[in-house]
Amino acid sequence: MAHIRDLDPGSSALAYYGAELRRLREAAGLTQKQVGDIIYCTGSLVGQIETARKAPTREFTERVDAALGAEGALIRLWPLVSRSALPGWFQPYAEMEATATTIYTYQAQLVHGLLQTDAYARAVLGVLSKDRLDERASARLERQSILQRKGRPVLWAILGEGVLHQAVGGPEVMRGQLAHLLSYRHDDWVHIQVLPFAAGTHAGQLGSFNILRFDDAPDIAYSEGYDGGRTTIDPQQVGDRSLRYDLLQAAALSLDKSADLIASVMEDRYGERP
Structure with missing residues (x-):
């Protein structure tokens, strides 16, 4: 059985978090079971997190930070820990x-990760394996915190109409997901458009891609496949993606008409009127 003293706190964000949790717990004079009783979990879970065998959730972090009087120390570590559960290549x-000022994304098959609900994310991530599904889904949703922070990026998302019809996770999951998309209808920072089937041949037929823009760094284009992602700052390639995105926006429905279509699909296909 692993012990926290056998772990190198510098080896990973998860190990550092575990070491800090144990240090704060021992400074408070509490056992793992006592901490578990205070925050309504098992002492075994506390031990697993201290030994970096299990990743903490945001809820666990907020509760244990308050219980141990950590004054936000563990909460500040949480984004790093959460990000460590993402695939290494991602x-x-x-x-x-997380540092971009504007994010442009075209998604041909799935709702973008920054806009996914927990249930939708679990359905997507659990297709091949349920291993560490809680951690992986939590990490994906933690990315969305950039949309709530001060100085958040502007997000432009174009979704192929097929994304609305692909019943990821079943009707209930899709009702929740489409309702979540509609919740951004009047948001000044998140803009969602739908590329309708009627658009026919379009500039995004080669697949999904993202463009990141920064205040003081070159634009970045990103796309991914089955085995990893590809990022480039090559001006010609970024320019190509930018042109494609402009053409996709021109072919997509307006923001209002896109919301209307999402609402219509939600009612007609998944049986609920928003």
Whole structure:
């Protein structure tokens, strides 16, 4: 059985979090079971997190931070820990995404990760394996915190109409997901458009892609496949994606008409009027 003293706190964000949790707990003179009783979980779970065998959730972090009087120390570590549950090849992109001032995304098959509900994310991430599903879904949803912070980025998302019809997770999950998309209808920072089937041939037929823009760094284009993601700052390639995105926006429905279509699909296909 692993012990926190056998772990190198510098080896990972998860190990550092575990070491800090144990330090704060021992400073408070509490056992793992006592901490568990205070925050309504098992002492075993506290031990697993201290030994970096299990990742903490945001809820656990907020409760234990308050219980141990950590004054936000563990909460400040949480984004790093959460990001560590993302695939290794995706983590560099997630870090860049978190600092972007504007995010443009075209999604042909799925709702973008920044707009997914918990149930939708679990359905997507659990297709091949349920291993560590809680941690992986939590990490994906933690990315969305950039949309609530001060100085958040502007997000422009174009979704292929097929995304609305692909019943990821079943009707109940899709009702919740489409309702979540509609919740941004009057948001000044998140803009969602739908590329309708009627658009026919379009500039995004080669697949989904993202463009990140920054105040003081070159634009970045990103796309991914089955085995990883590809990021480029090559001006020609970024320019190509930018042109494609402009053409997709021109072919997509307006913001209002897009919301109307989402609402219509939600009612007609998934049986609920928003």
